[in-house]
Amino acid sequence: MVADLIESVAKILFIFSVNLGFFAPILGWVERKQSAVMQDRIGANRANIGGFTVLGLFHPIADAIKVLTKEDFIPAGANKFFHTLAPFICLVPAIVTFSVIPFGGRYQLFGHHVNLVIADLDVGILFVFALTSLATYGVVLSGWSSRSNWSLLGGLRASAQMLSYEVAMGLTIIGIIMVFGSLKLTDIGAMQENFLHWGIFLQPLGFILFFTCAVAENKRAPFDIPEAESELVAGYFTEYSGLKFVMFWMGEFLEIVAISGILTTLFFGAWHIPFVTDQRLLSLFQFAGPNGAAVLAMLVGIATFFAKVIFFIWLQMTIRWTLPRFRYDQVMRLCWKMILPLSLINITITGLVLLLWIK
Amino acid sequence: MTQLDRKESHATVGVPAGRLRPKRVRRNLDLTLWEKLYLFEIIRGIYVTTKHFAFNMIGFVVPPRGKKRSVFTVYYPEEKVTLPPAYRGRPVLVMRADGTEKCVACGLCEKICPGHAISIVGGERENSERYPLSYVLDMTRCVYCGFCEEVCPKEAVVMSSEYQGLAETDRSNLRYSKEQLLRSEESVKGRIEYIRRIYSKCNY
């Protein structure tokens, strides 16, 4: 009982510290530096403490100080309650999504089963979808309550885009669920022990479609029309500054990490190294005794998982800085006329293959 | 040629087709299936940017020949760009070895300045040599065009290659007086030789 409590608290602390303490500030730095190196320039690297500029890693700290000391205004005539509430509604789902993503497998540690996921829900993936649906409210409320033409346009575009892509996202996932036969993310992760059973080989089309829908759900380029810089000055967060603005940004970055986590779990073998089974890993660390071996295997699993997450973050950043953005009606057309039929075809073919060949 | 004939306008009548040499841009990019699927062109785009990314990252560790790093940035103010000899910086007055200015207050630079930045009050010395009593160059009006250097008959005003220290917080500090503008002839020797070369007789 106590061991369970310690385990839960440790996992929650770990995930929160990794997320809010590491990923959220670092992703701002990564965005600047990666885009800079792609574009033949050095990124921001002048912020220093006592003359030490550590590749610009002090910039997130400088950003934090700037954000906390900025004036927090609400436009005249705006709806104060919703204006203040909207960033929270955007941020909270992004943080809570992490509670169902497994970042390691199951291990026997000190006579106790440790499951490296905060909440091993039976409906795993559906919980994620439910939370992303909630994020839509935040965007729409911010657009509506800002009492500005630009924000309104941004909020309306966002509502249409996010709703459509949620529908498509749900359908693209059905293929992988059919193949693995379970909604629990831990089960799906555990079933990808064999390299050839990774989701990307079993459902390549599903991977591409789900990736597209997830990026669109997150409002990142090329789908960033709700915040299109050049058309609507900043879209739905035009009238925000200071801490609330940063909450929108953090929500976006944390959702990048969440999407990478889900992609890794479903399609890229979660915490498994290719061609190395769990048994082989444990036998590799036999020199440290059973507990030690479990601890080392756990660390290797967590490291592999986060390495894959970092790869997907890099990929999403590259895509953001490479591609132009869609027009509003083209985004809708892409979703309803291309992704949706393709996902239905995907489901049909998967079903046929499962029925006829894998029996 | 049929398309072009139909779109003739009065503006192109009389231009022989051989001289015109129009080139039709590849307009009908009938998108092949390969391109209709967004995916492959996106992958090509990602390949282009990843190539730049990889070259630049390697260039941070192993810089290419002759340069400090592979990215295009010059890390000002630690590193500065080498300016060509033609560079037009701030105008300065040339001072002879004995401390007097070469300027004879003829007023040509004042007349030619397109921004009306120069104000001269002339005077005479005891040996009836003209000199400027006051020479005020208003930096808020100077556009660094180089006309003053071009018309000066005495090589007294030249465009140095100074581009730093030109910002002030008070506008009255920007009306540079004669004393602030004087530079020794040694320090602008390169520029004087340059203007002698470019405005020499061989160009006419």
Next chain:
Amino acid sequence: MPDIEKDLHTEYMVINMGPSHPVTHGTVKFLVTLDGETIEDLQVDIGYLHRGFEKMCESGTWQQVFPYTDRLNYVSPLINNVGYALAVEKLIGIDVPERCKYIRVIASELSRIADHMTNVAAGGLELGAFTAFLYFVEARELIWDLIEMLCGARVTANYVRIGGLKNDLPDGFKEKTGEAFKRCRTLWKDVNKLLTKNRIFIDRVRDVGNMPADEAIAYGFTGPCLRACGVPYDVRKANPYLVYDRMDFEVPIGETGDNFDKYLVRMEEINQSMHIVEQALNELPAGPINVDMPYYRWQSKDDIYTRIDSLIFHFKTVIEGIKPPAGEVYLAVEGANGELGFYLVSDGTGKPYKCRVRPPCFPLTAAMPRLMKGRLIADIVPTFDMINMIGGECDR
């Protein structure tokens, strides 16, 4: 269902894409009347950058106008210089030496490359392709380095004079040009790979901003926008000036005049201009670059320092200005946006009586409402970008 719609109270939303807006580069105001996201009406307001160029010209001498012309189309300043100088020379009736003509061609084409690169880069930036923007900005830096080597300043060049040029080509110009163009061509290929066949980009710019050729001519389009409509009109071919009739280059033509055609025409013109510069550098004859006419062109410093008559001419022409014979002239050159025309009236004194500029992007901006009625608000972005309205030129 008409009954339901009758009770819905809908109204148009009027949005002000004001003078400072990320997409209206060049200060211009659009009053957009929207029905949802569809544009019902568009009104264009220009004049936010009007600085009184024509009046300023009347208060200075003929030579003092050159820095003012730099600031007309500030992305391709050397073309403005060349146009004005050619107009005054036509008024006077003098002809410049061969070498001067070749160098003027080189300067014009370098400016044209810079302008087209800026325009395509800004187009990519507005549409969200930041990396394509920065690649072309890097290429433009190299071109600006060449121009700085030539005349001392990157943008406000002030290089051409009436009857010649300020200075000759510096040493090592040809080698530096070769290196710069090599890198520019690599970056051109990169941007081509990023944008031209990218379906996302094509969907944004194709079939947007169409203009039939006869309407385009009626509006007064010239330049890349007219060539994108299919009309093969280029001032360099129709009324050749300088040595363009000896240069071997093609004129890219589009078909329907939409933004994709304009983009392709501009990309191809960058290549053609680089080809022209290389030809001109190869064929450059030796010789003088200024006419030897003390009435119209400031003499050499050797003469001014030593000869009294040169000094007197120098003083007269600087203080009173050169005196072209009374009359009027119109001369058009091919600017980066189209036909850049100078209409000069002289009354025989040292100051211009009138100096009017025909801005090529004025008719293009005037056609914006015609192009935009019935489109989505997101279509303003690529259309207005590809028109390449430069504030300094449109408002003077």
